[in-house]
Amino acid sequence: MATPNSAKILEVSHVAPSTDSPDSAAEFTLPLTFFDAFWFKFAPVERLFFYSLPETKDSFFNSVLPKLKHSLSLTLQYFLPLAGNLTWPEDSPKPIILYIPGDAVSFSVAVSDADFDLLTGNHAFQALASRPLVPVLQVSKTGASIISLQVTVFPNSGFCIGVTAHHAVLDGKSTTMFVKSWAYLCKENPPLLPELTPFYDRTVIKDPFGIDMLYLNMWLGNNTGTSSSDLRNNPILFEFLPFPDVPSDLFRATVELSRFDTDKLWQRVSSSWDRLSFSPKPKLHLSTFVLAFAYMLDCILKATDGDESKRKVYIGFTADFRNRLEPPVPENYFGNCAGIKVNYEEVRENLFNREGDSLTGLVAMISGMVKELGKDIDFKGEAEEYVSKSTSMASIKAYGVGVAGSPRLGVYGTDFGWGRPKKVDIVSIEKSGTISMAESRDGSGGLEVGLTLKKYEMDIFTSLFGKGLGK
Known part of the structure; x- marks a missing residue:
């Protein structure tokens, strides 16, 4: 039966965008639109993709895992912001998405003895059983990571890809586009299909009324007299809204x-x-x-x-x-x-x-x-x-x-x-x-x-x- 803490982390590494693209060698920034700002403090979205694959742990680590890592690196050259961070530079009037060459995505590898069929079925099971399969975003006083990944193998049954995404950067459609792009490049050679290639022009989102700052001021407690510097230096600036722990029942x-x-x-x-x-x-x-x-x-x-x-x-x-x-x-x-x-x-x-x-x-x-x-x-x-x-x-x-x-x-x-x-x-x-x-x-x-x-x-x-x- 699936029980809490039934996954053992074997490796925590970082996967950087492939250097095959010259774009990965240059800094890349994106401003937040009002659609992004609305989700600034919302909890990350956590998805699990389960796949049946009756291979041993050693076989999985020798054949499947290297392919997943390599194709992820290829994918990130198209999705540079995902390797970056949500941050607030001194010279910016509001938080931005910033990728700097050398940035990478956290990639954890785990093994689980949980009941794969129970986790992938429809019948009710303890919600805590899924928690060990979910990667965590890194949050500090100066920023937050945008995406975190975890691959968990269930020997002789299958594997799971856990995706945790910052909601202020990605909606469901963008997250799915990234995962589908990763899947495509795991099977095919670059380039990506046009419909999977991200469009980054933020000028298509019009905001003549400053709705972005209306939402940011709400999240950041920007009262009259509060300076941008005070907000930027808030030690809990990038922390998410608090939620109670998941109860065992x-x-x-x-x-x-x-x-x-x-x-x-x-x-x-x-x-x-x-x-x-x-x-x-x-x-x-x-x-x-x-x-x-x-x-x-x-x-x-x-x-x-x-x-x-x-x-x-x-x-x-x-x-x-x-x-x-x-x-x-x-x-x-x-x-x-x-x-x-x-x-x-x-x-x-x-x-x-x-x-x-x-x-x-x-x-x-x-x-x-x-x-x-x-x-x-x-x-x-x-x-x-x-x-x-x-x-x-x-x-x-x-x-x-x-x-x-x-x-x-x-x-x-x-x-x-x-x-x-x-x-x-x-x-x-x-x-x-x-x-x-x-x-x-x-x-x-x-x-x-x-x-x-x-x-x-x-x-x-x-x-x-x-x-x-x-x-």
Whole structure:
């Protein structure tokens, strides 16, 4: 059975960008945009890519590991910022991403005797069991590393690639582009395909209102009279928001929603919505995302009813704005182009005052949020509202339920040469009420959704989830 501390670190090294490219010999800097600044203090995003490979430890170390390291070095010559750091030079008005020749990515190698099949399955297991597979970002008074990697081998079963990424530098799309680029160069010779080659021009993100500083001032506590020098010299400048330790009774599980399941939810919600008597009645946006998020949330709310720590619940999700900006931003843009949409109404209370069943009410709520994501978003107004309300929400100890990942990222297409992943997990959802979403690993067009709950709540959730779909 998978148990905490079941991985032994054998090696911690650093992989630098290949010197085959002259670019790796030159300094490289990127400013933070307002999309980046929003995530400045958020906890890193931690992903695990599991691959089946029945090789011995010695065979893995002699054949697979050198190939992974070499292809990583080749990949980093295209992704120089990942080898650098988030820092704040004296001559800069705000923090920047800085690569200096000689910088490298931390690369750990471990061996585990944990149950590979349990970790890559869907059944609930202790959330702490995944923690030894996750690498850690280095944070100091002067900066923070941007990405950290760990390869863990499970002898005669497979291996896992752990990726920890700084959210102020990478959104899900950029992180996935990097991992897919690494996988491509593990199988093919350079150059990268155009769609995998990062686009670095930050001028495509317009910010005439200084929204970047609005977010940075929020994170850095920049009150009137505080100088840039004082902020730059803050010893906890680059530290992340504190999160409580993962409790031993927290469990992780994955559930699947097939196309048939979402069709059934669509019919159920449509029928319920048609029966409601109020008017005007807006047209619902019944996408797979809306239906899946609403159904998961409905089951979670019912499973946690009575849990005082989850009494006040708020919801939100991130959205990729690359094709929502005018003009659109290239799909291979490197950095954050993901904004957050938050509903500031307390969910349980809001549902209690709605006509109809809870699932339809949640669909209507999330549908309305999605429909607000048009091309004419008031980013300044959204930022000011978030800054003003985030403090009050924190003071009442609100429980937030969000969504990490997306089926559009296609994480199960990440093949390093040993086949598709057996499982992809976002471990960092355990730090909040976030659920994770990805495409079904079997390519059937469905969804798989990850979540973490206390053991007794997970048991209730699992029962509710199955019954609601007639399983």
